[in-house]
Amino acid sequence: MTEILNGEKIKYLEEKAKTIRISIIEMLAEAGSGHTAGSLGMADVFSLLYFHVLKHDPKNPTDENRDRLVLSNGHICPVLYSSMAHAGYFPIEELQTFRKFGSRLQGHPHREFLSLLETSSGPLGEGLSQAVGMALALRMDGKDNSVVCLTGDGELDEGQVWEAVMQAGKEKLGKLIAIVDRNNIQIDGSTDMVMPLEPLTEKFESFNWDVYEVNGNDLEAVNEAIRESEFVTDKPSVIIAHTISGKGVKEIEGDYHWHGKAPSKDEAEKFIVELSR
Amino acid sequence: MLNPKLFDTDVAMKSTRDGFSDGLLLAADENPNVVGLCADLTESVKMDAFKKKYPKRFIEMGIAEQSMASVASGMAAIGKIPFMASYAVFSPGRNWEQIRTTICYNNANVKIIGSHGGVTVGEDGGSHQALEDIALARVLPNMTVIVPCDAIEAKKATLAASRTNKPFYIRLSRTKTPVITVEETPFEIGKSSVVYSSDNAGVGIVATGTLLYNALVAAKELKESGISVSVLYLPTIKPLDTEGLLDFAKKCSGKIVSVEEHQVHGGMGSALAEFYAENYPVSMEFIGVKDQFGQSGKPEELIKHYGLDKDAIIEAVKKILKR
Numbered sequence: 001m002t003e004i005l006n007g008e009k010i011k012y013l014e015e016k017a018k019t020i021r022i023s024i025i026e027m028l029a030e031a032g033s034g035h036t037a038g039s040l041g042m043a044d045v046f047s048l049l050y051f052h053v054l055k056h057d058p059k060n061p062t063d064e065n066r067d068r069l070v071l072s073n074g075h076i077c078p079v080l081y082s083s084m085a086h087a088g089y090f091p092i093e094e095l096q097t098f099r100k101f102g103s104r105l106q107g108h109p110h111r112e113f114l115s116l117l118e119t120s121s122g123p124l125g126e127g128l129s130q131a132v133g134m135a136l137a138l139r140m141d142g143k144d145n146s147v148v149c150l151t152g153d154g155e156l157d158e159g160q161v162w163e164a165v166m167q168a169g170k171e172k173l174g175k176l177i178a179i180v181d182r183n184n185i186q187i188d189g190s191t192d193m194v195m196p197l198e199p200l201t202e203k204f205e206s207f208n209w210d211v212y213e214v215n216g217n218d219l220e221a222v223n224e225a226i227r228e229s230e231f232v233t234d235k236p237s238v239i240i241a242h243t244i245s246g247k248g249v250k251e252i253e254g255d256y257h258w259h260g261k262a263p264s265k266d267e268a269e270k271f272i273v274e275l276s277r
Numbered sequence: 278m279l280n281p282k283l284f285d286t287d288v289a290m291k292s293t294r295d296g297f298s299d300g301l302l303l304a305a306d307e308n309p310n311v312v313g314l315c316a317d318l319t320e321s322v323k324m325d326a327f328k329k330k331y332p333k334r335f336i337e338m339g340i341a342e343q344s345m346a347s348v349a350s351g352m353a354a355i356g357k358i359p360f361m362a363s364y365a366v367f368s369p370g371r372n373w374e375q376i377r378t379t380i381c382y383n384n385a386n387v388k389i390i391g392s393h394g395g396v397t398v399g400e401d402g403g404s405h406q407a408l409e410d411i412a413l414a415r416v417l418p419n420m421t422v423i424v425p426c427d428a429i430e431a432k433k434a435t436l437a438a439s440r441t442n443k444p445f446y447i448r449l450s451r452t453k454t455p456v457i458t459v460e461e462t463p464f465e466i467g468k469s470s471v472v473y474s475s476d477n478a479g480v481g482i483v484a485t486g487t488l489l490y491n492a493l494v495a496a497k498e499l500k501e502s503g504i505s506v507s508v509l510y511l512p513t514i515k516p517l518d519t520e521g522l523l524d525f526a527k528k529c530s531g532k533i534v535s536v537e538e539h540q541v542h543g544g545m546g547s548a549l550a551e552f553y554a555e556n557y558p559v560s561m562e563f564i565g566v567k568d569q570f571g572q573s574g575k576p577e578e579l580i581k582h583y584g585l586d587k588d589a590i591i592e593a594v595k596k597i598l599k600r
Contacts, residue, residue: 119354133347137357160347
């Protein structure tokens with residue numbers, strides 16, 4: 001059972017989110033390419049997952065009793081790598097190798113390079129199916145680990161996502177939690193313009209999902225949704241997390257042009273000053 | 278060692294998909310981690326016996342081959358040995374990128390079973406006759422590709438695949454075909470075998486899948502007309518049995534006819550050509566479908582129409598001999 005956040009814990013998680021964000025900017029600037037907006041936007045969710053919600057042990061990464069985290073929108077891996085490093089899975093300095101030849105931290109996550117990952121990802125729409133497979137297999141084995149799958153919102157354009165949504169509802173996968181990064185941007189513009197998703201809550205509900213719609217940059221709100229979802233054991237849960245892309249750096253917040261762009265070294269310096277406040 | 282009744286008119290007939298059914302049961306009996314996934318074709322791809330015996334280890338996916346590949350990958354990540362079955366047109370056709378990314382890129386222990394390979398699907402027509410699946414599968418890193426020649430081989434290949442920890446593609450046929458081998462015939466992943474041997478063979482025929490039968494009949498007829506050929510059965514298209522292939526070409530005067538129920542482009546013959554061109558240049562003829570789609574008809578009509586019958590093989594042998 002996930003615990004309620006008290007003031008002290010919130011402060012701790014906010015600090016972690018700040019550190020995760022600073023590392024994201026540092027690694028992206030060093031790499032010279034990569035996805036800034038979504039990575040910053042999801043830093044609060046990652047802080048909450050890695051430092052509060054997930055049952056996991058960086059000292060024993062293959063522990064079969066760990067919860068599984070599947071990052072379906074692999075392009076926001078800077079936030080994954082940064083969170084893993086700060087949680088102790090690998091040295092923080094290794095983040096500087098991101099996207100470089102020979103690095104374990106590939107441009108999109110590749111488990112053959114970094115075995116600490118639950119899966120490889122990048123091509124969109126495939127993570128939820130894998131999470132469904134994990135949840136089915138864990139249930140067959142009588143295990144009660146959670147499987148958390150993070151997806152983008154633009155990613156929901158992919159038909160395969162809805163194949164998985166349909167099956168998860170059918171199979172009543174109560175230990176599956178999907179978190180949709182609802183930041184309203186995708187490469188070609190706003191999700192409303194490219195391919196409208198609304199009414200999204202109703203879509204998931206009609207597939208027999210337990211649905212929460214919250215401010216994804218509000219640690220307490222996301223935590224409360226996760227806590228509530230844990231009482232629902234006969235349905236998969238989805239948290240539609242409204243986030244602000246680029247969160248923490250005012251001049252790029254909500255700007256879809258920053259989806260796949262990295263800050264220059266000068267910009268990074270400026271952004272880090274702002275994030276450090 | 279082959280079926281002694283091979284060339285008799287009453288040779289036993291059984292489809293390779295039925296052989297898969299037998300093999301999956303053996304694999305499931307042996308290892309509780311073996312699970313089955315199917316996309317609304319359970320009876321047709323012969324996963325029904327497994328489903329009946331192990332209902333809790335069977336996942337009905339609905340008509341969702343793309344998700345099936347990734348669900349299987351997720352199950353493999355927890356330690357299951359998923360066998361996912363559909364028609365080859367849909368898997369690895371429809372879901373090729375899911376297989377690439379979530380299975381092969383992860384090196385996930387998933388066994389992909391593609392039934393209804395080739396034109397012998399028959400009356401359903403070209404849309405359902407997979408002629409590109411070997412190419413799709415063999416181009417993927419980490420993938421092993423097997424095309425068994427009969428039901429017994431399909432059973433053995435299924436069981437052998439379940440004992441490995443790697444992605445596999447096994448291609449099956451819908452129609453009943455002659456049982457070529459016997460239970461005692463050795464099967465090993467990655468090994469070919471000379472199944473028809475002639476001294477001083479002027480040509481070597483390399484066949485995969487159920488067309489091996491036509492190759493053997495052709496070899497026999499050729500011998501009767503005074504032309505000596507040998508036949509190599511190549512069930513594993515990837516990884517290639519390079520040693521066996523090299524030895525075979527040397528013993529067969531450097532003339533090779535490839536035989537497969539697949540597009541010539543990208544199939545087993547292409548794999549042979551890639552290997553031989555680099556290591557032991559040979560002259561080749563390719564028996565296969567030549568850049569066309571299939572159509573409706575009886576399997577034997579289609580085999581003849583697309584030039585996959587024993588007469589076409591005999592012709593190819595004669596042609597290459599003149600070169």
